[in-house]
Structure formats: C-alpha cells, structure tokens
Amino acid sequence: MSELQSAIATVKQKLANADKRNAGFQGFSIAEMEAIWGVLAKAESEQADLQQKLDAMAAENAALKAVVEPIANLAQYSDIVSEMSKALRPHEIDTFVSIFAKAKAISATTVTDSYLNSVRAHAITAALSDCTDNCDTDFVMDAYDFNYEIAESRAAGATDLRDELASYAAHLRASAGKDGWDE
Numbered sequence: 056m057s058e059l060q061s062a063i064a065t066v067k068q069k070l071a072n073a074d075k076r077n078a079g080f081q082g083f084s085i086a087e088m089e090a091i092w093g094v095l096a097k098a099e100s101e102q103a104d105l106q107q108k109l110d111a112m113a114a115e116n117a118a119l120k121a122v123v124e125p126i127a128n129l130a131q132y133s134d135i136v137s138e139m140s141k142a143l144r145p146h147e148i149d150t151f152v153s154i155f156a157k158a159k160a161i162s163a164t165t166v167t168d169s170y171l172n173s174v175r176a177h178a179i180t181a182a183l184s185d186c187t188d189n190c191d192t193d194f195v196m197d198a199y200d201f202n203y204e205i206a207e208s209r210a211a212g213a214t215d216l217r218d219e220l221a222s223y224a225a226h227l228r229a230s231a232g233k234d235g236w237d238e
Contacts, residue, residue: 062095115164115166115167122154125154169230169231172231176224176225180224183224190214191210
C-alpha cells in the first residue's frame with residue numbers, strides 16, 4: 056500500500072468511526088493531520104512531475120505522428136513510386152529523402168520507452184508483492200497440500216523466479232530513470 060493509499064485509508068477509518076453529529080476532524084490528532092497533509096502535498100508534487108513527463112511524451116508522439124502521416128500517405132502510392140521517381144525533380148526527391156530522414160531520426164522515442172519501462176517495472180513489482188507467499192515452504196505445504204520436499208522445491212523455484220523478475224524490474228527502472236522516469 057502506498058503512502059497516499061495509507062493516508063486515505065486512515066482518513067476513511069477515522070471518519071467512519073467519528074461521531075456523525077460532530078462535524079470537522081474528530082478523532083484526528085494534530086500530528087496525524089500534519090502527516091496526512093504532507094502526504095497529500097507530496098502526491099500533488101509527484102502528480103505535477105508526472106504531468107510534465109506525460110506532456111513531454113505527448114509532444115514526442117505528436118511529432119512522430121506528424122512525420123508518420125506523410126509517409127503513410129505516400130505508402131498508398133507505393134506501386135507507382137518507382138515510376139514517379141523517374142519523373143521527379145531533384146528538390147522533390149530531396150523532399151522524399153527529408154521525410155524518411157525525419158522518420159528515422161524520430162523513431163527513437165526515448166521518453167515513451169522510458170515511461171513504458173517504468174510501467175512494466177511497476178507491474179512486475181505489483182505482481183511479485185501479490186505472490187511472495189509462494190516463496191515460503193510452509194505456505195506452499197498448507198496452500199497446495201504438498202509434502203515438505205515438494206513444497207521446498209516449489210518454494211525454491213518461486214524464490215528463484217521472484218529474484219530474476221525483481222532483477223529485471225530493477226533493470227527496467229534503471230533504464231527508465233536514465234531518461235527521467237523514476238518511480
């Protein structure tokens with residue numbers, strides 16, 4: 056559970072337990088209110104940072120689209136392009152070359168790739184946190200009704216898989232962090 060989710064859960068619980076006749080923040084200490092305020096301020100700051108990153112990705116994708124659309128429009132005439140090239144003037148050929156050069160230059164969408172790597176790393180981490188019990192021999196014995204040897208073998212395999220996936224998630228986070236997408 057994230058810090059923000061925990062703060063929200065605390066607020067919901069306190070409000071559910073509060074005397075409904077008394078308005079306000081009954082049941083909250085000043086320290087709790089300050090802590091919740093700090094978490095919300097941090098979340099607001101992180102949201103602004105994420106919005107900047109999403110804006111950068113949107114701009115990158117808009118530029119990509121601006122290059123790809125003319126190429127896509129040319130593709131519909133691919134059967135006659137070779138014949139047309141014989142009739143093109145040098146500056147028209149330069150236009151074609153320029154479009155393809157722009158497409159090649161923009162094909163490295165680092166902001167998008169970094170964002171997607173951070174999403175992938177988060178998904179792996181979330182999945183791992185949901186299945187860590189399978190790394191415990193006793194849990195595997197009880198949950199799946201295995202004897203100790205089989206449960207130990209399964210738990211060891213789950214632990215190895217967890218470690219490999221955690222390593223891969225760390226690699227994704229590192230590559231995302233290089234371009235500003237750190238979680």
